Amino acid sequence: xxxxxxxxxxxxxxxxxxxxxxxxxxxxxxxxEGHRAGVEALRRIVKDCSDLxxxxxxxxxxxxxxxxxxxxxxxxxxxxxxxxxxxxLADLHSxxxxxxxxxxxxxxxxxxCRLIDRAESLTANNNRLFFQIAFNYGxxxxxxxxxxxxxxxxxxxxxxxxxxxxxVFSAELLTAGMPxxxxxxxxxxxxRLSNFMLWQGAYSELYFTDVFWPDFVRxxxxxxxxxxxERERRFGLVSVSAETD
Ligand code: FPP
Numbered sequence: 001x002x003x004x005x006x007x008x009x010x011x012x013x014x015x016x017x018x019x020x021x022x023x024x025x026x027x028x029x030x031x032x033e034g035h036r037a038g039v040e041a042l043r044r045i046v047k048d049c050s051d052l053x054x055x056x057x058x059x060x061x062x063x064x065x066x067x068x069x070x071x072x073x074x075x076x077x078x079x080x081x082x083x084x085x086x087x088x089l090a091d092l093h094s095x096x097x098x099x100x101x102x103x104x105x106x107x108x109x110x111x112x113c114r115l116i117d118r119a120e121s122l123t124a125n126n127n128r129l130f131f132q133i134a135f136n137y138g139x140x141x142x143x144x145x146x147x148x149x150x151x152x153x154x155x156x157x158x159x160x161x162x163x164x165x166x167x168v169f170s171a172e173l174l175t176a177g178m179p180x181x182x183x184x185x186x187x188x189x190x191x192r193l194s195n196f197m198l199w200q201g202a203y204s205e206l207y208f209t210d211v212f213w214p215d216f217v218r219x220x221x222x223x224x225x226x227x228x229x230e231r232e233r234r235f236g237l238v239s240v241s242a243e244t245d
Contacts, residue, residue, distance in 0.1 A: 008228065008229035009052065009053055009054065009225060009229075010054065010181075010182035010183040010205075010225065010228050011054070011055050011056060011179050011182055012054075012055065012056035012057075012058070012178065012179050012180065012181045012182050012183075013049065013054050013056070013057055013058075013181065013182070013183050013184075013185065013221075013224075013225075014057075014058040014059070014060075014181035014183070014184045014185070014196070014197055014200075014201070014204070015045070015057070015058070015059045015060065015184070015185045015186075015187070016060045016184070016185070016186040016187070016193075016194060016196055017038055017041070017042065017059055017060060017061070017187060017213040017216075018186055018187050018188040018190055018212075018213055019034075019187050019188025019189070019211075019212030019213045019214070020034030020035045020037065020038040020212070020213055020214060021034050022034070022188065022212055023037060023038075023212035023213070023214045023215065024037070026212075031073060032073070032076050034212075034214060035076065035077060035080055036080070037214035038213050038214050039080055039084055040214070041213055041214050041215070041216050041217070042059060042084075043088065044217060044218070045057075045059075045216065045218075045221060046092070046097065046129070046131055047095075048218040048221055049129055049221070050095060050096075050097065050128055050129045052221070052222075052225070054129065055129065055130060056129075056130045056132070056178060056179060056181075057129060057130070057131050057132065058102075058131075058132040058133075058134060058175075058181060058197070059131075059132070059133055059134065060134045060137065060194075060196050061077075061081065061133050061134060061135045062077050062078075062081070062103070062134075062135045062136055062137070063134075063136075063137060063138055063194065063195060063196075064103075064104065064136060064137065064138030064141050064195070065138065065194075065195065067107065078108070078109065078112060081112060081115075081133070081135055082111065082112055082115060085099075085115040085116070085118075085119050086115065089118070089119050089122065089123075092119075092123065092131070093122055093123050093126065095128065095129075096126045096127065096128030096129065097123060097126055097128060097129045097130075097131050098123045098124065098125075098126040098127060098128075098129070098130045098131065099119040099120060099122075099123045099131050099132075099133070100120055100130070100131070100132045100133070101116045101119070101120065101132075101133045101134075101135050102132055102133070102134050102135070102137055102142075102174040102175065103134055103135045103136035103137035103138075103174070104136050104137070104138075104141060104145075105136070107136055108135075108136060130178070132175070132178070134196070134197075137174070137196075138195045139193075139195045139196055139197055139198035139199070140195055140198065142173055142174055142198075142199075143173075143198060143199060146169060146172035146173050149172055150164060150168070150169070150172055169199070170199070173199060173200070175197075175200055178200075180197075180200040180201070180202070180203065180204065181197060181200055181201055181204045182204060182205065182228065182233075183204060183205050183207060183224060183225070183228045184196070184197065184201050184204045184205070184206050184207070185207045185208075185209070185221075185224050186206070186207070186208050186209075187209055187211050187212060187213045187216050188209075188210070188211070188212050188213060189208070189209075189210040190208070191206075191208045193206075203233065203235050203236075205227075205228050205231050205233065207224045207227050207228065209223075209224070
């Protein structure tokens with residue numbers, strides 16, 4: 001990627017990793033082979049983001065809706081997260097990656113919860129890349145949980161409802177303290193957010209590509225970054241040229 005394009009590198013990239021099943025089907029393989037190849041793609045992309053100087057990466061690994069998939073696929077996806085943390089945590093840590101897993105813990109096994117805790121505490125002081133895995137995550141659930149916590153504090157008198165604003169609300173989300181994603185990428189030709197980062201993505205640039213997630217490599221990431229660099233983000237304001245007209 002030329003240096004002219006790195007000046008507008010997104011600080012935070014979020015990815016909806018879609019198309020594992022179709023990737024496998026197209027090869028006459030079982031869906032789980034697509035998920036396995038999806039983990040390989042994820043490993044590469046984490047490294048690429050780190051090399052490119054992206055500071056925050058969030059990936060959508062398991063949605064609250066994914067519980068509705070066949071039971072053996074659900075348990076396979078659970079075991080993939082387990083195995084991914086077990087096999088990659090040491091390398092992620094030595095590469096300065098800080099890991100955080102966002103989503104509801106209920107429904108996850110004690111073993112996965114322990115692994116998540118270990119990954120988060122081991123890497124808590126790393127700062128090369130902040131890598132966030134959305135697992136058992138749903139944007140509406142995240143918003144409802146935040147609203148419920150604020151309502152409880154208002155009801156017990158520890159929060160004045162008049163003081164609730166966007167910043168107070170953001171601080172209640174699972175992503176508290178993180179910048180919002182500048183760029184949201186979705187692979188596999190679907191152009192929906194599917195309950196991902198509904199609040200945080202309000203002003204994100206969206207980039208959709210037909211590439212299935214297991215085939216997504218650095219050149220695709222660079223194309224998305226170039227697309228982002230060419231956009232003018234106005235955050236609801238007028239453009240600079242219009243202002244001076
Ligand atoms: C969407 O493909 C992908 C998922 C539901 C799971 C994403 C998981 C990975 C990329 C690997 C897991 C990574 C970790 C760290 C656990 P799909 O199954 O919806 O594909 P389809 O739309 O073609 O059926």
